[in-house]
Amino acid sequence: MEITGVYATPGYSGFFFDDQRAIKQGATQDGFTYEGKPVTDGFDEIRQAGETIIVDIELADGTVVRGDCAAVQYSGAGGRDPLFQAEEYAPIIEGPVADALEGRDATEFLDNAELLEELQVEVRGSEASSSQPDAHASGAGDRLHTAIRYGVSQALLAAAGSAMGTTRTDVIADALGTEPATEPVPVFGQSGDDRYNNTEKMFVKGVPVLPHALINSVEKIGENGEVLLEYVEWLVERSQELGPEGYDPRFHIDVYGMIGEVFGAPYDRDEVVDYFAALEEAAAPFPIQIEGPMDVGNRADQIDAMVELREGLEAADVGVDIVADEWCNTFEDVRAFVDAEAADLVQVKTPDLGGIHRSGQAVRYCEGTETRAYLGGTCNETETSARACAHVALATDAAQVLAKPGMGFDEGYMIVENEMRRTITRRERARQRQTDEVTADD
Structure with missing residues (x-):
């Protein structure tokens, strides 16, 4: 055609x-x-x-x-x-x-x-x-x-x-050359600045990964990180009050480098490790992952800082995962972070990779490594690009996929989750037709 x-x-x-x-x-x-x-x-x-x-x-x-x-x-x-x-x-x-x-x-x-x-x-x-x-x-x-x-x-x-x-x-x-997922990929909800009301919506709907929280200023994290700690404690309590029976969320907080800003310039690893231990305790019994703990201004130094932090967390037996975002934009960037084992989870920021197939290739690059692939993107997309990314998530069976676009949560979650469910059903019908045709021929 x-x-x-x-x-x-x-x-x-x-x-x-x-x-x-x-x-x-x-x-x-x-x-x-x-x-x-x-x-x-x-x-x-x-x-x-x-x-x-x-x-x-x-x-x-x-x-x-x-x-x-x-x-x-x-x-x-x-x-x-x-x-x-x-x-x-x-x-x-x-x-x-x-x-x-x-x-x-x-x-x-x-x-x-x-x-x-x-x-x-x-x-x-x-x-x-x-x-x-x-x-x-x-x-x-x-x-x-x-x-x-x-x-x-x-x-x-x-x-x-x-x-x-x-x-x-x-x-x-x-x-x-992949085998698509047969169940929806876990969706990651983003709250925007309305980090309480929107997160409560996520709890009611049982969203598996949440809430992003948009912690992009000292005011939002606290001068000593105390505001974020209180928020994480609230997440634990409220998730069990509002979530469905057996709800077992994974908390994912994007701090836009603010932990590095609060604990030194660019950051003091020992202080950060101690703070991560406090975050882990506040989030218990649920897992927590922190996106963009620091931003040191360029890719090479960012990778070094992330590697150093991962090593410090491992040595201290702190079970908080770190997520690469800043300076991890292109396919080449993703490879560099994965090769250096600089993150537990790497965001494949779909618009930054260019062609949508490059996002799929980046997810595949994480296969067989210690790094999981988060098919992300931005609130600043459209329903069309969000649906396209849902297909990439299914095709590559990514670890999680972002609910997008917008910051109201409900619309983005509906678009991405429903596109995956619709596609899975369509593929199941196609397989059933093929089975019926083979049976009829026999």
């Missing part, structure tokens, strides 16, 4: 772009927004509306399928591509990207996605994917922004599924 058209429409994503550096430097909230001036290139405000590009791919039979370009909430931070501005990037999709893809066979998903991954075009200043280390590798131009590769590849995945009459899970599984 031939690809006959590629179209781009600027739109809104499920949350906002935030200038993480400005927030971490002390910007104060003014209602939903922040006071002060942005410090990261491309931002006009510290918090501004999230953007997407809706990508439609038309097939020769008239079918139109979709993918959505998206970039993370904290764009331009931690080694990521610059702020994604839809109006500037849409002409690239309808120009050189469309030229490269139109006329190609939609069933060749992996070949098409790899072509997109390697495509380089001449773009202006902010349109360049300048943060990518190989952006000018061939000298032919700039590598496409990660958000473009992410969204167009989702549409290519949907095109392959449509052309082949199968699920996107099966397309990814065939491309990567």
